[in-house]
Amino acid sequence: MELLSSSKAFGGQQRVYRHDSSACACPMNFAVYLPHQSEDGPVPVLWYLSGLTCTHQNAVDKGEYRAAAAANGIAIICPDTSPRGEAVPDEPENWQFGSGAGFYLDATQQPYAKNYRMESYVLHELPELVAKELPLDMSRQGIFGHSMGGHGAITLALKHPERYRSVSAFAPIAQPSTAGWSRPAFEKYLGPDEASWRPYDSTALIADGHRVKELLVDQGTADGFLQEGLRPWLLEVACVSAGIPLELTMREGYDHSYNFVSTFMAQHIAWHAERLKAA
Numbered sequence: 001m002e003l004l005s006s007s008k009a010f011g012g013q014q015r016v017y018r019h020d021s022s023a024c025a026c027p028m029n030f031a032v033y034l035p036h037q038s039e040d041g042p043v044p045v046l047w048y049l050s051g052l053t054c055t056h057q058n059a060v061d062k063g064e065y066r067a068a069a070a071a072n073g074i075a076i077i078c079p080d081t082s083p084r085g086e087a088v089p090d091e092p093e094n095w096q097f098g099s100g101a102g103f104y105l106d107a108t109q110q111p112y113a114k115n116y117r118m119e120s121y122v123l124h125e126l127p128e129l130v131a132k133e134l135p136l137d138m139s140r141q142g143i144f145g146h147s148m149g150g151h152g153a154i155t156l157a158l159k160h161p162e163r164y165r166s167v168s169a170f171a172p173i174a175q176p177s178t179a180g181w182s183r184p185a186f187e188k189y190l191g192p193d194e195a196s197w198r199p200y201d202s203t204a205l206i207a208d209g210h211r212v213k214e215l216l217v218d219q220g221t222a223d224g225f226l227q228e229g230l231r232p233w234l235l236e237v238a239c240v241s242a243g244i245p246l247e248l249t250m251r252e253g254y255d256h257s258y259n260f261v262s263t264f265m266a267q268h269i270a271w272h273a274e275r276l277k278a279a
Contacts, residue, residue: 001133004029010070011036014060019129023121024083025114030126031056032134033066037073044140044276045130046269047122048078049149052181053100056080059146062258068266072273075136079122081148083115097185103176104152105200107189116189119200123156123163142166142272146261147230150217151176154202154235158210166275168216168268170261171223174235177201181229203238214245216271218264220254 004016012035021028037043046069048059056078059065069076082102089111090098107116131138143164145153150172157167176182177197190196198204219232226232232248239246254260 001129009033009066012038012066012070014066016056016060021083021121021125023117023125026083026085026088028083028121028126029056029080031060031078032130033069033076034134035070035073035075038075038135042135042137044074044142044273045136045138046074046076046272046276047141047143047145047153048076049104049122049143049145049152050078050081051145051147051149052081053095054081054149055100058258062262063265064262065265065269068269072269072277074269074273074276075134076269077126077130079118079126082118088115096181097188101148101185103148103182103185103189103200104156105186105189108196109189109191112189118152119156122152123160140165140276142168142276144168144170144268144272145172146170146258147225147256148173148182151182151200151202154212154215155200155205157212158202158205159199161210161212164212166214166272167212168271169218170264170268171219171225171230171256172202172217172232172235173229174231174233175201175203177204179229179231181225203234206238206242206244211242211244215239215247216268217246217248218251218260218268219248220251220256220260222253223256223260225256 001017006015059078102118104118106119107113143153150169157164
């Protein structure tokens with residue numbers, strides 16, 4: 001890991017690293033906040049997955065998570081949202097596909113299968129790397145995210161409940177297999193067989209028997225993507241049918257921006273902290 005930057009905040013360290021990724025076949029950057037408690041020993045880990053068009057940096061600049069992370073003694077890791085580089089296939093004119101839009105899946109279609117392996121990166125490669133290099137308690141991990149990252153967080157937690165003790169989301173894409181802004185990306189990454197999309201769709205995973213203990217979701221009522229892209233009521237129906245406790249709060253007047261995310265960030269971190277610190 002190459003340290004690109006480090007800055008003290010709330011007694012801890014906000015860092016950005018770069019490393020060569022075998023999963024994505026390119027260099028990848030990620031951010032990590034280490035609270036001051038990590039100086040005395042390993043601390044719990046909370047993964048934050050960002051949304052479309054974002055990098056690791058947007059949460060660092062706008063997420064306002066450090067005070068709550070320091071207060072609760074939790075490290076927060078922000079991976080990038082996709083592979084990047086001149087050799088990585090991309091559609092620069094399309095903000096819903098390619099660079100910044102990896103959807104936290106492992107692509108199977110060419111020419112994307114070589115680089116767009118974000119599920120493997122977030123689930124295996126990056127955790128294995130940070131576990132060796134940083135004072136983290138990998139037996140206590142949680143995951144959350146925003147929009148596309150909320151989708152990624154929920155799907156990963158559903159498939160790996162033994163890994164993640166807690167999961168929450170801000171304005172997640174509840175059913176990406178049918179949403180207009182994600183279907184085209186799924187077809188390009190995964191091919192036309194929609195059965196292969198099910199492992200990356202929260203509602204399909206729940207229908208197929210995957211479970212988490214509980215789920216926390218916040219959604220703004222003034223979100224411009226609410227009706228066509230996010231549709232949290234589909235997730236609510238799936239959770240009710242499966243008996244999954246879902247705390248879905250519709251936040252009056254809030255939109256899709258980081259003004260919304262940062263407003264409720266501390267509440268989410270405290271919620272995760274209760275579960276990550278439990279025996």
